[in-house]
Amino acid sequence: MLLQSIVNGILFGAVYATIGIGFSLVWGVMNIINVAHGSFIMIGAYLSYTFYIAFGLDPFLSIPLNMAILFAMGYLIQKFVLNRVVRGSVFITLTFTFGLQILIANICLLIWSADYHSIKLSYSGAGITIGSIVIPLVRLGIFIAALVLTGLFYLFMRRTKIGIAINATALNFEGAKTVGIDVGNIYAITFGVSAALAGAAGALISPIMSVNPFLGGPLVGKAFVIAILGGLGSTIGALAGGMVLGLVETVGTVFMPSSFQELIGFLVLVLVLVFRPQGLLGKKFYE
Amino acid sequence: MKRKIIILGLLLLLFVSVPFALSGFWVRLITYILMFSILASALNIISGFTGYAAFGNMVFFGLGAYTTAVLMSKGGFSFFPALLLSAAVAVVTAVLLGMLLLRLKGHYFALGTLGAAEAVKHIIENLTELTEGGQGITVPPLRGSPAVVNGFFYFFMLLLLIAILVVAWRISKNRLGYAFKAIRANEQAAGVMGINTTRYKIIAWSLSAVFTGITGSVYAYWFSYIDPPTVFDVMWVVKMFVMILIGGAGTVFGPVIGAFILETISELVWSRFINLHLGILGMIIIMVVMFMPNGLISLVTTGRGFRDIIKNLRRSTESRL
Numbered sequence: 001m002l003l004q005s006i007v008n009g010i011l012f013g014a015v016y017a018t019i020g021i022g023f024s025l026v027w028g029v030m031n032i033i034n035v036a037h038g039s040f041i042m043i044g045a046y047l048s049y050t051f052y053i054a055f056g057l058d059p060f061l062s063i064p065l066n067m068a069i070l071f072a073m074g075y076l077i078q079k080f081v082l083n084r085v086v087r088g089s090v091f092i093t094l095t096f097t098f099g100l101q102i103l104i105a106n107i108c109l110l111i112w113s114a115d116y117h118s119i120k121l122s123y124s125g126a127g128i129t130i131g132s133i134v135i136p137l138v139r140l141g142i143f144i145a146a147l148v149l150t151g152l153f154y155l156f157m158r159r160t161k162i163g164i165a166i167n168a169t170a171l172n173f174e175g176a177k178t179v180g181i182d183v184g185n186i187y188a189i190t191f192g193v194s195a196a197l198a199g200a201a202g203a204l205i206s207p208i209m210s211v212n213p214f215l216g217g218p219l220v221g222k223a224f225v226i227a228i229l230g231g232l233g234s235t236i237g238a239l240a241g242g243m244v245l246g247l248v249e250t251v252g253t254v255f256m257p258s259s260f261q262e263l264i265g266f267l268v269l270v271l272v273l274v275f276r277p278q279g280l281l282g283k284k285f286y287e
Numbered sequence: 288m289k290r291k292i293i294i295l296g297l298l299l300l301l302f303v304s305v306p307f308a309l310s311g312f313w314v315r316l317i318t319y320i321l322m323f324s325i326l327a328s329a330l331n332i333i334s335g336f337t338g339y340a341a342f343g344n345m346v347f348f349g350l351g352a353y354t355t356a357v358l359m360s361k362g363g364f365s366f367f368p369a370l371l372l373s374a375a376v377a378v379v380t381a382v383l384l385g386m387l388l389l390r391l392k393g394h395y396f397a398l399g400t401l402g403a404a405e406a407v408k409h410i411i412e413n414l415t416e417l418t419e420g421g422q423g424i425t426v427p428p429l430r431g432s433p434a435v436v437n438g439f440f441y442f443f444m445l446l447l448l449i450a451i452l453v454v455a456w457r458i459s460k461n462r463l464g465y466a467f468k469a470i471r472a473n474e475q476a477a478g479v480m481g482i483n484t485t486r487y488k489i490i491a492w493s494l495s496a497v498f499t500g501i502t503g504s505v506y507a508y509w510f511s512y513i514d515p516p517t518v519f520d521v522m523w524v525v526k527m528f529v530m531i532l533i534g535g536a537g538t539v540f541g542p543v544i545g546a547f548i549l550e551t552i553s554e555l556v557w558s559r560f561i562n563l564h565l566g567i568l569g570m571i572i573i574m575v576v577m578f579m580p581n582g583l584i585s586l587v588t589t590g591r592g593f594r595d596i597i598k599n600l601r602r603s604t605e606s607r608l
Contacts, residue, residue: 033394085576090393091340091528092576098525099572106566221405224398259421263409269402273395274387 004133005250011139013246014146015204019219020226020238021153022197028233029170029190030086035097037223038216039104040070040195044202045211046108049117052206059119059206060141063149066199074195079188086187101216109213117211124207142204149200154235156193166190170233221262225269302445306438314437318509320550321444322502326523327530327542328451329498334528335536336455336464337491338471339389342524343400346384346407347377347496349518351503353411353418356426356513361417366429370504377500378493380407385489392474401521408519423514426507440509447505448543451498455539458494467491468537525572532575 023037044066051057051065077100078086085092127136157163169176169186177183209215226245230237245265252261306314326348333341354373358364364372388399412421429436458464466487469477478484507513527542530549534541549571556567 027394031394033398081573081577088576089338089340090397091334091342092532094340094342094394094397095525095528095532095572096576098522099529099569099576101569102522102565103569103573106563106569110562110566224402228398259409259413263406263413266402266406266409270387270399270406273391273399273402 002251002254005254006247007133007135008139009247009250010243011135011143011246012250013243014143014150014239015201015242016222016226016245017239017242018146018149018197018201018204019223020230020242021150021235022194022201023220023223024227024230024232024234024238025197026191026194027227029166030187032082032086032093032097033090034194035094035220036101036104036216037194037198038218038220039101039108040074040198041202041205041219042108042211042213042216043073043104044070044199045206045209045215046112046117046202047199048203048206049112049119049211052119058121059203060145063145063200063203066203067196070199071192071196073192075188075192077195078191079184082191083184083187101220105213105216112211112213114213119207119211121207138207142208145200146204149197150235150239153193153197157235162186162189166193218262221265225265228269228272306434306441311433311437314441316554318437318441318444320547321441321448322506323527323530323550324543324546325444325448325451325498325502327527327534327546328448328455329495329502330524330527331531331536331538331542332455332458332467333488333491333495335531335538335542336458336467336471337488339488339492340393340397340528341400341492341495342397342521342528343402343404344495344499344524344527345519345521346400346404347380347499348503348506348523349404349408349411349515350380351377351500352507352513352518353424353503354500355504355507356424357417359426359508360424366508370501370508373504374497374501377496377503381493381496382489385492386485389485389488389492404519404521408515411519412515421515423512426511426513428511429508440505443505444502447498447501452539452543454494454498459539463487463490471537526568529572529575533579 019037019041022040023034026032026034026037047066047069048057048059048062051062052059082093082096085096121138123137126138127134128140129135157167165176165181165186166189168179169181169183169190173183176186205215222245226238226241228241229244230239230241248264248268249261252264305317309317326344330341330344333339333344351373354376355366355369358369358372359366362369384400384403388396388403391399411418414420418424429439431439458467466477466482469480469482470484470487474484503518506518526549530545531542532545533548534543534545552571553564553568557564560567
């Protein structure tokens with residue numbers, strides 16, 4: 001029982017990592033807490049559901065499509081709207097993303113109604129049994145896909161010119177401008193990448209969670225916790241933060257009622273903020 | 288000065304006559320708007336004056352509402368003692384949370400308060416024996432004819448609003464207010480100048496908390512049923528921030544003006560397009576943030592009028608990076 005929940009926690013922790021990476025990227029680079037990140041995940045889940053219903057497309061195969069659509073959406077939002085308020089104070093940008101969140105929720109409600117949808121895959125019952133532990137195939141696939149995405153993102157930030165430019169802009173905005181980086185464009189790409197990761201996360205959760213207009217809210221809460229646990233702007237940190245959250249949640253259910261879980265998540269968030277604002281793992285990446 | 292007093296006197300007369308002139312529906316609606324005016328003005332003290340984005344301010348509203356609800360339904364208290372204890376709970380919470388969280392800056396403070404508010408909400412939900420948990424709790428209602436009940440809550444909110452406006456006005460003119468504004472402008476410099484920043488920040492948040500907590504208490508008695516998702520709803524704080532932005536942050540009357548504008552629009556939209564209500568609210572939020580970050584009051588005080596809005600519109604069509 002305990003071993004099984006540890007396995008479940010690690011498997012789902014990778015999805016949390018994908019969510020946390022996108023969220024902490026925008027925060028770390030642009031100093032925006034994007035409350036609408038959960039809404040992007042929700043859009044991703046709805047897209048996967050729609051592709052599945054309309055074309056019978058497997059949610060795993062809709063990942064690239066979701067990412068492309070959400071990248072475009074994120075890029076355009078940043079380029080034409082957010083770039084105009086991004087240098088404002090905390091409560092300007094935070095209020096803005098709250099507005100964006102309820103706007104998106106309303107649009108999704110109009111398109112997909114308030115009904116709870118779910119995707120039933122042909123292999124959703126299948127699993128690998130090792131001793132007393134069962135590893136469901138779907139969750140294993142989700143785990144692997146999330147790890148691949150995390151790896152690709154890591155390489156993107158380290159090895160590509162755009163990734164390095166994003167890092168440079170995050171570390172020194174004026175400096176980046178001086179050396180000829182088009183910061184407006186870099187910000188738009190950053191937001192696009194973050195949204196794309198959210199879109200992928202939406203595809204990943206669509207086979208195991210019900211798709212509904214209230215999906216986004218709790219996930220933003222988790223993204224807060226992961227980003228704070230891992231420290232801003234760190235891929236490895238977000239991966240660790242996601243795993244820790246996944247483990248705490250699943251192992252926690254063995255020892256306590258599930259209503260306590262969220263309480264613990266938020267208590268941890270506040271305590272880490274107060275005592276280790278640079279994250280559990282390490283140094284401060286961005287000022 | 289004389290003109291100001293006359294205008295304020297006329298406004299007061301207008302507000303006092305509301306319950307005698309309008310129907311129950313309107314009295315309740317305006318009571319609701321007065322409530323948001325108080326909440327936005329309270330948030331303005333910590334966020335507008337002092338510059339700390341307290342996105343978790345509903346924690347005081349929820350605690351005030353629940354303290355009153357539990358004391359009245361389980362403890363046999365009458366309303367006024369329960370209200371005083373609710374105010375005390377809010378202040379104590381603000382001081383304790385303040386000592387922990389007010390060391391954080393910017394986004395970290397905003398997030399810390401959000402986390403704290405959510406944590407308290409879950410604690411309330413889990414204390415089922417005391418609070419009835421997630422299903423909500425009923426409060427013994429005020430007995431009397433509808434007109435009397437409506438009038439009672441209307442005047443209660445009106446008095447609270449006048450009280451907080453007087454406090455905000457006094458603050459904006461005295462040492463306390465200058466300390467708050469110094470912290471907002473440059474906290475480090477304020478500290479070097481000899482301002483005990485931690486103390487002043489805790490005072491600002493406690494003032495904000497006591498009014499928010501009392502309003503929560505009145506809300507519980509008024510609606511006579513509360514549940515955690517409503518009284519700890521983050522979207523209320525977001526609405527308050529939009530009200531502050533519409534009216535003008537750090538001004539005395541800005542939040543009230545913003546509350547009246549936003550809630551009037553909300554009411555008009557709510558009754559006509561129920562499916563689009565939230566979407567339109569989202570659009571309004573985005574527009575306000577983009578085009579009027581300094582608030583309507585700045586148009587009056589700077590005397591430049593609507594030319595400023597046009598200028599903002601024009602400027603906002605080009606990127607500000």
